[in-house]
Amino acid sequence: MPRRITTSSSVGLCALVLLVLVSPWAFAASGALEPTVWAHSVSWVMAQQRAFHEELVTALKALTAGGGTTAAWSLILGSFLYGIFHAAGPGHGKAVLTTYLLTHPHRIGRGVSIAAASAFCQGLVAIILVYGLIYLAGWVPRETGSAVAWSERLSYFLVAAIGALLILRTVRQVLNRLFPKKRAILLHSHHHEDGENCGHTHMPSGEQLEQVRDLRSAIGVVLAIGLRPCTGAVLVLVLARALALPLAGVGAVAAMSAGTGMAVALLAVLAVKARQKAVALTAGKGPFWRILANGVALTGGGLLLAIGISMLSASFYSRHPLGL
């Protein structure tokens, strides 16, 4: 049943959904929530997801039957909310994003951009993998599964790589602090290599270097998240094509990405703020805090490395028996 929902109420609804959804995971971890409540919210998220998934079928069928604008909006809104609910569940993408933003200095705007870009990339990859292979390469949907699997493997590899780089970076920081002399020598030699730039002040080139490095790491994060298309999106694309409505499929996936992007952007804001708060709180508080910060970075890096490797290896032996 296509429903009419006004813009303001749907915005309010989305905000509420975000609040309700993101908080249970958080509070459960901090022990503030009974496991029962938590389990119920897990089931609830699942039930909601199922409801939206089914609503998408209804909307797509209504479109085929000439449902017009109402059906189209119903599809877009349903996909958007599905995207939010999908992001509300746990996933490796959020682990990568939070770890990265907690350990790298970024402004809120940048954090949100990375989150949005990841969600956008995820939608785009789904469209390219499914429609690209079907329309351009003439595959049938069943066969796209293997391409999706390889894209996922690449994503897991990147997750592991980001974890490894994070560990390396932290180890280097610690070593530099333990052996400050060595660091000075390194900096010194660096100066010499930059001989040509000596006319300029050293800072800008350092900053530029930092920016390039930041951009590179941010792209890595976006790809690590985005290369793993969401099954929900793949299935909607396949169904839309079966109903001869590929454009509706693209629209639905775009709306899904927008929903996911919004939910993940909220997480990004929290992570960036958390880092800023932590930095402000611990500024000039001695070595203990620095050790703690390095500990967090090492733990995060280790987790990502472990997740990446385990998912990568699992992806080679655990294909779903129904060919999904």
Place this chain on the structure above:
Amino acid sequence: MRSFIIACSIFLLSPLQPALAHPHVWTDITIKILFDDTGKVTGLHQTWLFDDYYTAYAVEGTDLDGDGSPDPEKLEEIMGVNMAHLKEYGYFTEAKFKDKVLTLKPVTDMSTRMLDERLEMSFATPFEEPVSVAGNSFSYAIFDPTYYVEMLHAETETPVTLSGAPDGCTYKLIPPNPDPNAVAQAAMLDASMRGETGLGSFFAERVNLTCPVE
């Protein structure tokens, strides 16, 4: 500070459970419990009706003769592949007799068709040994251990039929009632971890069969 705590909690929580592989495919199942002449249960005849998504995914490109519906031979081929893969997973079927899981023989009576534009697969899973259920506990559950596919009995008048059952046999469909702690624990499993107690078992329906002692 509060947002710091929240973010930290999310950070701590999220990597632990990439496996909350909420179902992406929904299947309506209809089961016939098969009895032999002596009143023993010989196996289950199962009918799986897939949702529109999986149908589109599986049958696209199977209409080779262009008559607007998938070619039966192609559908059979797909079913053959699926069943071959499902063998390793015990056909997602867990039948228990006196609290012991029954061994299944290879599937028989495979057939597949399109029903209201949805893909349907049916087959029988015979038990290694027929079991005498009179006065003994017998039950089954059908579920995808990874919970990628949600399998629930169809919301029809007769999701379960007793085929050739002695008089007085009745069944009871018990809806899933996941123990919260189990759900929480299962949700913490990594995607790569696959045990006997998959996430799916917590969300599975179970059917208990009781037959009177003669």
